[in-house]
Amino acid sequence: MRSTMGLSWKWTALFSLLSAFLCLIEPTLAVKEHDFKKCAQAGFCKRNRDYADQAAAQSSTWISPYQVVLESPSLKDGQIQAVILKTINAAGETVRLPVTISFLQSGVARVVVDEERRQNKDIEVRHGSAARKERYNEAAKWSIVGGLEPDLKAEIVHQDDSQINVKYGPEANFEAVIKLSPFGIDFRRDGASQIKFNERGLLNFEHWRAKIERPEGEENTEEDESTWWDESFGGSTDTKPLGPESVALDISFHGYEHVYGIPEHTGPLSLKQTRGGEGNYAEPYRLYNADVFEYILDSPMTLYGSIPFMQAHRKDSSVGLLWLNAADTWVDIIKTKGSSNPLSLNAEAPSSTQTHWISEAGILDIFVFLGPTPQDITKKYGELTGTTAMPQEFALGYHQCRWNYISQDDVKDVDRRFDKAQIPYDVIWLDIEYADGVRYFTFDPHSFSDPISIGKQLDSHGRKLVVIIDPHIKRVDNYPINEQLQSLDLAVHDKDGNIYEGDCWPGLSNWIDCFNPKAREWWKTLHKYENFNGTMENTFIWNDMNEPSVFHGPETTMPKDNLHYDNWEHRDVHNLNGMTYHHSTFEALKSRKKGEYRRPFVLTRAFFSGSQRFGAMWTGDNLADWGHLQTSITMLINQGISGFPFSGADVAGFFGDPESELITRWYQTAAFYPFFRAHAHIDTRRREPYLLGDPYSAIATAALRLRYSLLPSWYTTFFYANRDGSPILRPMFWTHPSSEGGLAIDDQFFLGSTGLLVKPIAEKDKYSTDIWIPDDETYYEYTTYNLVKTQQGKHVTFDAPIDRIPILMRGGHIISRRDIPRRSSTLMRFDPYTLVISVSKSGEAEGELYVDDGDSYEYQDGQYIYRKFSLKDDVISSADAEGRDTRKIKPGKWLKAMRDVHVDKIIIVGAPASWNREEVQVESEGRTWSAKVNYQAANGDRAAFATVSHIRARVGENWSIKLA
């Protein structure tokens, strides 16, 4: 009796202990949702949603109280200036809102609305705050870098008491119909409405008002003031010295069922509806850069970065919208079926998407893009906000990171083991533990006593070191950097004007204010080699926590009433903060040494429209599970069409210990991430690819080597992204805008214009997948050259055992590879090229190769090779893609070295039997020699292919090969 009782007592105890520990563990497995606001908890969001509900309830009797008064009703220099009068009460009192509508040469239209009284600083700021009286109007200063040339040909083609019609656009086929009362704009292309402002009357410009102090118990009977003034959330109070000041507008996309963009979220590429209902979200998409711990999937919740750029698409037509506002922003989306549209007489009318944009503060500043192709939208967005910086070439290789490699011996050992296993990698990373007590710009004297020795070992194989530098500066004595930050007054201030103190990795910290030009200059000095001891030419920087992340701060960030440079409230600039910091580091890396003019590499977590100009981003602290692997693909595709394609997700998930199969599939997927970095939390087990064991290490190695072999194509794709903002991972709607079945597909993509169609496996125990085929072209399997039996719109089944990635080659492309496996991308720079030609149905193919020194800006002086390869009429040829006479370019050191680099092998997949011969003649710059051909006839599913080898054609010169 006694013993069994004892036993049961012990079991009970064990269970209760276990359950106690489970309680401890469980909450860490999911995001702390209650730490972040829902719309109803953000006063301005709730007010505007309520306003929308009110409008919907009153339906036909709802009248938007905004009217345009034309004081100088002319179109001058592509601009119309007017004033919108907002009627604010029954007595008919109005508030003046100056509006500027600009028509740009690119065909983009811009609408800016401000508040006159605040422009004139004719208001009072509560609580004695030093905050500026104007509405924040500098987002464009940070985001917009070009594309603002006015369309001088824009003209008013019609004007009456109710509306003004302006024709504009490169082909004068765009039209803006400005409705005067109530205010609204109908943007048309070729006479058809595409985008409408204020169609539903949800324009809401919360004008400044004085707070009327009422006696206790007496309330405003006309309006609900409860969320106008001080607001509390999660234990902190926002003093809101300017009261309610939100701006909101409804924007409808007529006939568009799909809208994409507004990263960063975890939902599908084709955005969901947000006002409830089966399969929809109940919350708006939110854009408020935040350090969200263990974020959840399929959610409109905000994440680390935001790009308020939306693209709408239907078969054969794309339009877009940039809502340039850096404050806390929410976007509601509803979709209407054509027949339910009361304005439409056509029962067959297509679906439409209605959006409702709500920002907490600032001016209204909206750019409208009328397409009509996805390429037009991307290009014009790139002209405005800038395109992807030409990257350091190494940055396209593989990055090995971990929180943390714990010592210099550890780093060197990992480096050595990669070589031992013959796995290529380019960069090893140091997370926060390298810095002495998380004092950035120092190295821990015990574990990293000789960081230069790391740099040198890495450099001996062309590798790089990336160290983390975050914007929080440890508030501690005897730390000169904090002393300077304080004494030079370069930090963010709190609402009372004192230097703001908060908590982050180092404990008590202050934050650099990169809106301050002096802070940016100071930041440069810190990065100089002589000041940041332990760094050298192959050291680059990682900027994390720049949302900014503030532990214990409201929503893990700064109070909104904090003050930045020039007394702008944090509320106004929050979403820009990360970009200004990223930008500052980018500039700092360009000025580390006098005379050194090299491309920086800086990774950021927070971002905004324009961040693409400064480096790469990653999707933050994901989880090592299959769902996160799948979602990463969609998130990176969305980054690409939102102008910031240099993106990656932590391989194989930041939190947790992934199983071998998941790690392997993750490497196979990430071989196609534009930014390919493995990273892991400090509590996880080591999982460097050489540790995976058989067969996983070999499979991961093959995936890595695939990435490296395709680097010439990757670099060319980045060149395109730099040139015209085009995405790197291209979704079906972008490459095939006319193929309706592909408009919502977000788990497969083309890599640039290589014609490589990839659909990674992101499910456990899944060994085949169905790839959707967007056109009637020929497709081959990349690894086997098997001919795929298919046609447009068909799903083809692809067998994908654990060692195979589903990749198809679309007929008609020529891709460039380097097939010799090397230790790093640097060591491949002078290896010969292999071209792979997939012959199209018409027997032709085309492809381009861009290459430069991958490091400097000398490409701006013509020091690059840019070839166009083509197969036509049985001849393969190479010509300068821009028609330059390359012989007239004075070669620098790199270009000279490239004279010995050849195209040495060409594999032609789908080669007709007429090319079955022993050898062919290569002709180049007046000389002719022969190259060997090995022809393999079709065999079973495998297409016929010919391998031309020993070609020895200089990659930078014109050459041709006649195949028959």
Add this chain to the structure above:
Amino acid sequence: MQHPKTLALLGAVCSLTVAAAGSVPRGVGPEFISHYQNKEVFACIANPSITISPDRVNDNTCDCPDGSDEPGTAACAFIDPRSPEQPLIGSPSGTTNATRSLPGFWCNNKGHIGGYIPFTFVNDGICDYDVCCDGSDENGSVNGVKCENRCAAMGKEYRRLAEERKKSVAKANIKKREMIKEAAELRQRAEARIAALEKDVKDLEAKKEDLQRKYAQVQNEEAGKIVKSKGGRGGKLGILLGLAKDRVEELREALRLVTEDREIMRSKKNELEAILMQFKQDHDPNSNDEGVKAAIKSFEDWAAREASADQSEFLESDVNEILKEDDETNGVNWKAFEEQQDDTDILYDFDAYIPPFIRDVLHDKIRIVRQWLISNGMMADPATDGSESSVVKAAREAAETAEQELGHKTRELDQERSDIQKDYGPSDIFRALQGKCAEIDAGEYTYELCWLDKTLQKSKKGHAHSNMGNYERTEIAIADEEERVDGRSLGSGPRMVMRYENGQTCWNGPQRRTDVWLGCAEKEEIWRVSEAEKCVYKLEVGTPVACEDEDVKKPDEKDEL
């Protein structure tokens, strides 16, 4: 302009690659020379049906599906089991995922030691001097990089270091032999102790049996003697009973108070625990507030310890049983004791019926007899014991002492025996290290290795020490570490690893464990400590134990035979 340059280049390539008859092409290792020498045509090693002219060997174009035509370039490096797969007609798998015939690029390294480097390292612009001191891995085709021959200097330095190392190893081996000797002595001593103990045990067993026999005899003799205790009702036993009963009540009351106190403390503890759990849950896990971090860590350690600590043997149910009032079914049945009438009571009763004068005489006589009995040891002295005579007591105590002594010796013997069977490594050598510890400073901790005992992480900041594992066993594992000039490296090859396991439990993780890798050194020293992942430690330790020397030929085997 370009034409002559190209010709010059091609010429350079030719001179570097193709062999005149009789010479060996670049990169061919000694065991493959026959395939390349004096051949009209070159036949691919694994596919001899494929032949090419010798001038296509090392022409930087991969012609053989086994890669054998490019022993001196990287042109066939894409044929590899870890390659991204592409069709390759003629290879065993029909794809590029295949094994090449050649192990790598052979660096002859005249003046030093020859070796293979991977083909992927050839012509990549890097001089891989660690294997290829002759610099033959770069032929100038990549960005003009050529590597000077450093074999003379490197070979010399290598030989110098090898000599130094050899001397050091020799010294270490002297030390090792001393240790083996010491270990053998220690073993002999232990064996001697065992022998002595075995004898002691044997003697004690005999003694114990003898005394037990005597005790039994005395007990027998004493049995049947009628004794009357002094005192009131029930005599001494009765008083004892009363006292015991009171005392039990007193103790029960005290226990009740303690239990109540404990309940209060327990609920306070639970409350605090709940507060800390909430604190842990709610604190920002990204926070790096030193105070918060330390508090959370201490809490986690505490929680982990709580989880792994043995539960008290003192069971709740026991306490409850004790706290209940005594009655017939629970605890001591006092009533039964109180009501029981023993033999002396009968005597008393008889006493009451005889006349007083006879009674007095009788009592006198009895007293005299009793005194005589006591003085002769036939009856227990009531002053010393309530029920046992001094004779019985002495016999019993003697037997018990002998038994205790025997138990003690037996345990000692068992310990010695298990110790002698314990794995002390080859030649019992770790015996020489038993009880010794070594330390190393690393960052904010000092790490301590106690041989065959445990490993410890000692905080310099005053946090609690953590046990990183207790010695379990020694195994052989394959080391793969960089050789170091100072010799303080495990190098590559099979090495002894001492596994220390089941250390203090990590929060949210496994129990700490340590692998102690042994490398050859002149004295015991911890070279470095690393924690590649949380709570899994690796100590690289130098000790003469790990040395191998020509002079000490497989001592472990010799010993075991």
